[in-house]
Structures are given as structure tokens and as C-alpha cells.
Amino acid sequence: MSNLHGISMDVERVDEMVFMEFKAIGTLTHADYEKITPMIEDALVDIEKPIVNVYVDGTEFQGWQLQAAWDDLKLGLKHGKKFNKVAFYGNSRWQEVMSKVGSWFVSGEVKYFDEPLDALSWLRG
Template identity: 55%
Template sequence: MTIARHGLSIGIERFGEEFFLSLKAVGKLTHADYEVISPMVDSALAQVPSPRVKVLFDATELLGWELRAAWDDLRLGLRHGSEFEKVAIYGNRHWQEVAAKIGSWFVGGEVRYFENLQQALSWLQQE
């Protein structure tokens, strides 16, 4: 019997109108994951008139999305894309780099793919 690991962790830090959002996905993301994460992001950003968001998405253990979850991800990006200044995707698979390029079409800020966590964090901290 094979046990499939699955999970999503989220951290939201606020500094005035700036937010740092950290996400780590394990396994395949589901619609149920977005039913949890979307209201959290919506609620946090609704408290500030013009939020500026930097995101670190750890995709090193991400295996993909269910179709409905991919749609949820797109909707979240469309809803808050103009608020995202920088999105660093930390991964280890070529398809994740391609997904980062596609994701950049729906985000007002920069989206970059990294295979090194420290480089991703350094880039996010740059002004």
C-alpha cells in the first residue's frame, strides 16, 4: 500500500500595507485546498486599501493540481494579481518553471522560478 502525502501550509505576515505570503504544497492540490486558502488570502488582503504582496511558493514537493484546483488557482490570481508585486516559485521540476511563466500572465508583478531557496528569498527582499 502506498500512502500519498498531501497538504498545504500557508503563512501570512503583514507589515503596514505590505504582506509576505508563504505557501508550501505537498502532493496534488485539490479544490478543497483552495476552499481553505482563498478565504484566508481574501480576508487578509481586504483589510488594507492597497495591499502589496510578495509571495514565496515552495513547490519542491508539489505534484500538480486537480483540474478544478487549477481553475481555483487561476481565479485567485485574477482576483489578486494586481496586488502581487513579486512571486518567487521555488521548485525542482521543469514543468514548474513553465507554470511560473504561464502564471506571470495573470499577475501584475514579477514572477520568477528558482531552484535555490536562498536566491528566491534574496530576490523577494530586493527593492
């Protein structure tokens, strides 16, 4: 079993529209969130009313350490109102359940997909 973990992030920003793409690998840690949180803050700085669409590839995601789960919750509470659509692409039942729970902290829609192209076309639709 590998100890490989982390989050990669890509951001495209056009005026008020922000597209974020994340790939989560392994069991995420507090250190992973310490790296990613400032990147999210930077992507949203100076936008009064951002419209944020997010694509998450969770196919290699295994969960969080406890502190990282708290970090994820804090991030959702702080920025949740800015999220328009969140598409979670995964490959397991617990990820589907988790995406439903995540929708409680986001003002927009959160949907789970088992096909990446379906997720991307829904985000762009």
C-alpha cells in the same frame, strides 16, 4: 505513492506590505483551495493598496486536480494585480514553465528559482 496533499500558508503583514509563504504538497484539490482562499482574503482585507510578495515552495508539489487548477486561476484573476513579486522555488522543468504561465495573471514579477535563498533574497531585494 502517497496521497498526501495540501497547502500550508504563513502571512506577515506590516501596513501595506504583505509577505505570504506557501508550501504546496502533492496534487492539490478543490478542498485545498476552499481552505486557503479565505486565509488569503483575510490577509488582504482592509488594505486599500496592498503590496504582496509571495514565496512558494513547490519542491513537493505535483500538480492540480482539474477543479483546483480552475480555483488557482480564479484566485490569480481576482488578486493578481495586488502581487508585487512571486518567487517560486521548485525542482523541475514543468514548474519553471508553470511559473512563466503564472506571470500572465500577476501584474508584478514572477520568477522561478532552484535555490530557496536566491528566491528569498530576490523577494527582499
